[in-house]
Structures are given as C-alpha cells and as structure tokens.
Amino acid sequence: MKFKDYIKDQAYIVFLYMIMIGLILWMMISFHLNQSLIISIVMIIVIFICLIMIYDFFRKTSFYQSYYSMLEELDEKYLICEMIKEPDFLEGKILYHSLYDINKSMLERIGELESSIDQFKDYVEMWIHEVKIPLSRLTLTVHNHQTEINTAVLEQVHKLENQVDLILYYVRSQTAQKDYLIKATSLSQMVKNTVKKNKDYFIYQKVKIILKDLDDVVYTDSKWLEFILNQILNNSFQYTQDCLQPTIEISTIKKNNQITLSILDNGIGIQESDLPRVFEKTFTGDNGRIQKKSTGMGLYICQKLCQQLGHDICIESKYHEYTKVMITFHNDRFYDVLQ
Amino acid sequence: MKKILIVEDDQELREELKILLDNAGYCGMILEDFLHAKDEILKINPDLILLDIKIPYMNGELLLRELRKETQIPIMMVTSLNNENDEVLSMSFGADDYISKPYNPTLLLLRIEAILRRIQPEVMTLSYHGLILIPERGILKYQDESIILTKNEMLILKYLMMNQGKIISREDIMMDLWDSDEFVDDNTLTVNISRLRQKLRIFGYAEAIETRKGLGYILV
Numbered sequence: 001m002k003f004k005d006y007i008k009d010q011a012y013i014v015f016l017y018m019i020m021i022g023l024i025l026w027m028m029i030s031f032h033l034n035q036s037l038i039i040s041i042v043m044i045i046v047i048f049i050c051l052i053m054i055y056d057f058f059r060k061t062s063f064y065q066s067y068y069s070m071l072e073e074l075d076e077k078y079l080i081c082e083m084i085k086e087p088d089f090l091e092g093k094i095l096y097h098s099l100y101d102i103n104k105s106m107l108e109r110i111g112e113l114e115s116s117i118d119q120f121k122d123y124v125e126m127w128i129h130e131v132k133i134p135l136s137r138l139t140l141t142v143h144n145h146q147t148e149i150n151t152a153v154l155e156q157v158h159k160l161e162n163q164v165d166l167i168l169y170y171v172r173s174q175t176a177q178k179d180y181l182i183k184a185t186s187l188s189q190m191v192k193n194t195v196k197k198n199k200d201y202f203i204y205q206k207v208k209i210i211l212k213d214l215d216d217v218v219y220t221d222s223k224w225l226e227f228i229l230n231q232i233l234n235n236s237f238q239y240t241q242d243c244l245q246p247t248i249e250i251s252t253i254k255k256n257n258q259i260t261l262s263i264l265d266n267g268i269g270i271q272e273s274d275l276p277r278v279f280e281k282t283f284t285g286d287n288g289r290i291q292k293k294s295t296g297m298g299l300y301i302c303q304k305l306c307q308q309l310g311h312d313i314c315i316e317s318k319y320h321e322y323t324k325v326m327i328t329f330h331n332d333r334f335y336d337v338l339q
Numbered sequence: 340m341k342k343i344l345i346v347e348d349d350q351e352l353r354e355e356l357k358i359l360l361d362n363a364g365y366c367g368m369i370l371e372d373f374l375h376a377k378d379e380i381l382k383i384n385p386d387l388i389l390l391d392i393k394i395p396y397m398n399g400e401l402l403l404r405e406l407r408k409e410t411q412i413p414i415m416m417v418t419s420l421n422n423e424n425d426e427v428l429s430m431s432f433g434a435d436d437y438i439s440k441p442y443n444p445t446l447l448l449l450r451i452e453a454i455l456r457r458i459q460p461e462v463m464t465l466s467y468h469g470l471i472l473i474p475e476r477g478i479l480k481y482q483d484e485s486i487i488l489t490k491n492e493m494l495i496l497k498y499l500m501m502n503q504g505k506i507i508s509r510e511d512i513m514m515d516l517w518d519s520d521e522f523v524d525d526n527t528l529t530v531n532i533s534r535l536r537q538k539l540r541i542f543g544y545a546e547a548i549e550t551r552k553g554l555g556y557i558l559v
Contacts, residue, residue: 129393132419133349136441140355143444144362161441168421181423192520196446199517203510209522221423 001061010053017049056089063087078103121171128168135161154200162234166297169227173304180221180309187261188214190222191250194229201237205246212251216259218329224305225327228313231298232263232325239267239323257331264324270317278315279303340366341455344385346402347417348373348394356389363448373397377405385412387455390434392418392425400425400432407433413454417442445518465500467558470544472496481542491521492535495528499548499558508555532556 007014021042028038063084070083081103086096135157142153172179191214195202202209233248240246249264270278274285282296299315306313312328343365347353353369360367372379373395380388388406392399403414416429421439429437435454438447456463456475465472471480477493478485488496498515499507509528516523523531532548539547549557 129419132440133352136419137349137352137355139441140352140359140444144355144358157441179422179424181427183423183427195522196443196517196520199514202522203513203517206525208524211522223421223423223426 185222208247210249228302236265260328262326269319342385346370347391388414491531
C-alpha cells in the first residue's frame, strides 16, 4: 500500500476536510477576525488532520504490508490465517475474521471430500482383494483340470489380473498416504519374479529374454517395483507383437554410484514426437492408436510410483528400432539412513 | 504323507486348493471351525498350514501370533493383500513364507516343497525302471554307477519322471523350467534334451525319452 493510493482511497474525506476548512476560513474572514489568529487556527486544523491521516496510514500499512509479503512467500496460501496477527483496526478485523471463517469452512469441506475419497479408496482396495479370490480360484481350477482351452483361459485371467493391479496401484499412487516400505531388495529376484509371472507370453509367443548383470541390491518396495516392471514388460510385449525375432533384454548400468535398470526391446519403438508425452495421463500416442489396446495409464502410474519411491524413470526410443525404459535408483543419504 | 491344513474361508477356493495339494501328493485338509481355530489346528497337528489373513472371527496375523506361542508348525501366509507392510509384519510374527493371491499354482507347490525341505531335510528320490534321480544333488544313479546332471537336465528329467507315461509338450517343460528360474528358449531346450539323452545312453536308456512329432516328449 502506497501513500498515494491511500490518499486516493481517502479522497472523499480529504475533500470534506477541505470544504470544512474553506467554510471555517470564510466564516472567520466574514467576522473580521485577526489575520494571525485565522492563520494559526487553520494551521492547527491542517496539522492535526495530517497527523491523523499519517497515523491511520501507518497503522494500516504495517498490517497490510506484512500480510502481502506473507501471502507472497506462502506456497499454500490458505495457511495465511495461521501466520498473521489480528490487527487493531476495524477493517482489518473484518478481513481477519472473514478469512478465518472462510478458511474454516473450506477446511471442513476438504475434510469431507478427503474422507469420502478415503472411503472410496478403501472400498476399491477391498473390492480388489475380493476380486482376487475368484481369480485365484479360476487359476487353480484351470491348473487342476487340464483341458485344451487352458491356455486361452489363463491368458484372459492374466489380463484380468493385470487390469486389477493397474487400478490398485492407481489408487495407491494417487494418495499421499505412504503404504509402501523401502528395504534392501535383490534386483534379480524382482526381475525374475516378473519374468516368471509372464512366462506364458514369453514361451508361447517365443519372445527371447536376456538377463544381464542383475546382482545388485537396491532400496525399494519390491511389490511396487514388480508392478512397475510388469507394466513395462507388458508394454514391450505390445511393441514387439509384429517382430520377427522379439527380444527383451533386462540389464543394469552402474554410473557414479547409481544403479540404472534398463529394459530394452527391439519392437516398433515410439515416434520422436510422442516421446516427451508418454508419461502423461491417458496419453496413447501413435502406437496406442494403431493397436487400440492402450489406456495410457500404465506409464503414468509407473512414473507416479517411481516419484514416491524416489526413483527416476525415463524412456529412450528409436522408431522402428527399439524402446529402452530406464529406472535409476539413487544412492543418496536418505537411503544411507535405512542401511 | 504330509498333512497340509488350509485355513481359508472361501468355500470354492479351498476345495480347489485341496485338489491341487492332493494331486501333488500331499494330504490336503480344510479347517471348518474358525471359532476354535487355534485348538482345532493344534488337534489336527498338520505338517504345514496355509493361512489366509482375512478369516472369520479373527485376523490371520493374530492367529499366527497365537499359534507361534505354542507350536513351530511351518506356516505360509496366503493373502490377497499384496503389500510389503503386511508381508514384513507376517514374517516378523513368525510366518515361514508369504504368497499373495492370485498365485501361480506351481510356484505355490514349489514354495511348500521348499519349506518342508528346510524343516525336514530328507532326500527326495524319483525312480524309473531302475534309474534313481536325486534332484537335490543333481545325480542320476543306476545300480552302483552315478552321473552328474546339470540343473536343466535334472529339472527336465524330474518333470518327465513325475509325469511318466504322459505326453509332455515342449511348452510344459519350458514352463516348469521357468518356474525354477531357468529362462530357457526353444533352442536351449533342444540342446538340453539331446544332452540328457546322451547321458541316459550311458546306462542304456537311450530310447527312454521319445519324441512325439507336434506334441512333445514322453517318458515311456
């Protein structure tokens, strides 16, 4: 708040004061008062009016200045009520109290929404666990009663499982709640588990798998990482569908004390123009449009999960040649604490 | 025969699980009375328990803790809750293993086998017309002579012996190998089979594994 703005705001008062001084001056002159008396009375009035306005200006400006600077600094602006002191002038008090009330009602509303989201999330998780029971039963039944349709049924069950997992991890990736646990985990174990999970596809579609240098131990949540790997593998399966000699290579690269897991396939690759957007929600790109099987959620969820786990995920690709997904496990002090 | 107790409240799933265990040569049993689960389990005294986390009247983890106070029966947690926290919690309460639904039946059996072997190390042997296979040592014996098999050869022979007289497709053999972390492809399998045949020839069993064109192999 500048003094000029303040005067502009107070213009009507200044204007009334001036009329008042004019009237007093006119009266005193008409009564033929002593000239020096007139001057001193007017001086006194003017000085006091100035003093009052300056005092008022400083009182307000000190509050508003700190209010604005705090607002500027705060990332979450709604916390302003917790930061400012209640001012001692009426307008300030009105502002303060209404801010407080608005904030309170907003927090209540957010609380309601949050709890309804939580309830929804709980329900979805519960539902997923319920769905897994018939899925397990189906898998067991198929295993126990060998027939020719087995592989077809298993393939569909497998797809269902993947979709159910996708929604489970979507829910998990969306909430700030941390239901993961980071501990030292063998990279090769996680990779092998994921490969085993997809063995049907590998064997029946004759996809060659190469595992190299996976002896490292990384700090991560094995369940989450296995989900991420599973998504990446399933993407690779889609990319290599029309390949003559489909090959997927999983290996690690060590650089500057950082371990990077790379999953490389020799499939159709991703067009350069699509590459920067592959992690966007519901982005399907050219590949998705051609194959009509993509929801564009897989990589988005993977990236979200990697963010929470503190890993970097990136994609490198050359159209019609290869796609390479890399997950970098940072080796920083946060993980030293865990050790 | 090893008794394996299934603690699971879904009727159809546990019936199916029992069939799986019975087919694999165990004696699958089902816990019916969840109200007195602990006493019931102690009375049955199984060799291994498959324990679901979500069971009526109490929580599986609680039951696990109660059981651990009195017995060291191996317990494998089977659950649809697929998260690391539950796994760590279960293991810290004394579970021997943890597998999440929906599981791969072969993997479940492999893990059960692993636990039982850890608890009671007895050497499993398979025999076929005088040939004796000791999978753990990777040794094939005939009378007093023995030869060493590689892991792949051993796994292939074991699978064929367990399914003796049935035609086994190449894919079936590969699936079995993959479950044991041997990610072989078509060519490697061909090489492994021919090496296995060569080794069998030493004992005069060259014709034991027959190729059925378009179908797979059979141990006659």
